[in-house]
Amino acid sequence: MAQAVPVNQNMWSGGKSPFKVEYGKLMMWYFLMSDAFTFGAFLISYGTIRFSSNSWPDPNHVFRTFPIIGEMHIPLAFVSLMTFILIMSSVTMVLAVGAGHEMDRKSVLKWLGWTIVGGLAFLSCQAWEWTHLYHEGAWWGHNPFPNIDGSQSSTNFTNFFFTITGFHGFHVFSGVVINIIMFIMTWRGVFDQRGHYLMIEKAGLYWHFVDLVWVFVFTCFYLF
Amino acid sequence: MENVHAVAAPHAHDEQHTFDRKLIWRTFRVLLYITLFELALAIGYYEMTFSNPTLVKHLLNGVFAILTLAKAFFIIAEFMHLRHEIRNLIMTIAVPALLFIWFLTAFLWDGNSYKNLRNTYDRHHLEQSQIKVEKKEAPESEEPGKLH
Secondary structure, eight states, rough: OOOOOOOOOOTTTTSOOTSSSSSHHHHHHHHHHHHHHHHHHHHHHHHHHHSSOOOBBHHHSSSSTTTTTTTOOOHHHHHHHHHHHHHOOOOOHHHHHHHHHHHHHHHHHHHHHHHHHHHHHHHHHHHHHHHHHHHOOBTTTTTTOOOOTSSSSTTHHHHHHHHHHOOOOOHHHHHOOOOOOOOHHTTTTTTHHHHHHHHHHHHHHHHHHHHHHHHHIIIIIOOO | OOOHHHSSSSSGEEEEEEOOOOHHHHHHHHHHHHHHHHHHHHHHHHOOOOHHHHHHHHHHHHHHHHHHHHHHHHHHIIISEEEEEEEHHHHHHHHHHHHHHHHHHHHHHHHHHHHHHHHHHHHHHHHTOOOOOOOOHHHHHTTTOOOO
């Protein structure tokens, strides 16, 4: 629940933090707000183009393959796995932040390590999916998939798909890099010397945001 | 300036950050169940036939939108811990996010309006978009089990 502010205490008279969070963490929140609008602009432009089209390719047809097993005829199975990996890595990140609060260096390393593994696993899945679609003839400017009503499709679908999942994948990649830097700093005992693990919290906020964006990308491209 | 540093010190706000591991795992289960439910709906729609598939798909998309917002709420509230922050902080995030309501409504409405205008006044476009193309076999069905 939201923290209640005592009635006769003026939060804005100086000398204390009105938001009760550290400066860097607050600025991370505001950065994520701006990033949310960037992703929002991407996804809404995708929606606008889709609303202005008479028909659109069927995601159940496009995303139906799974590595190794080949064509499973279970649509969306592979992307479900990717979603599960990302949610799971979000959980391990929360556990790393929690361990940081208890100044438990070993647990932070363990959970941060698993988060990095999860991020790399997600990136590998995405690399496989992109490669697979590329071999099917899909790329920026090329769309082999017909519309769901059987009419000729434009390249809008693949252009938006690769741009938006690519931009998200770039966020995952930078999140993994940030997490690796946090891992090294924790390992070297930087945060123990500093006396707090607030940097882990900021990295955690970024990582959860990446998960949050994926929830919307998943709905917009694979479910709608 | 000493005061400012005292505030930024880590233990100044420790009492509001009690990490409840049970809550984290509960949030995880909620997210997992919602996602599985969405998949069940998507695959169910794919497998079944309806007398009015367009209407069913529209209703289904509404359900997906609501479930997606529910997942977003749980991620922001619990994983990003916003629900446990001070009210003023919640408001500086939540109020600007309301802009998305206008953003989404205005642009989707515009896209839909463009489609209708174009179909009404550009008959060539409408005719072109109704021509069926030869259904090509997907490459992977020609090479069953082939790894890419």
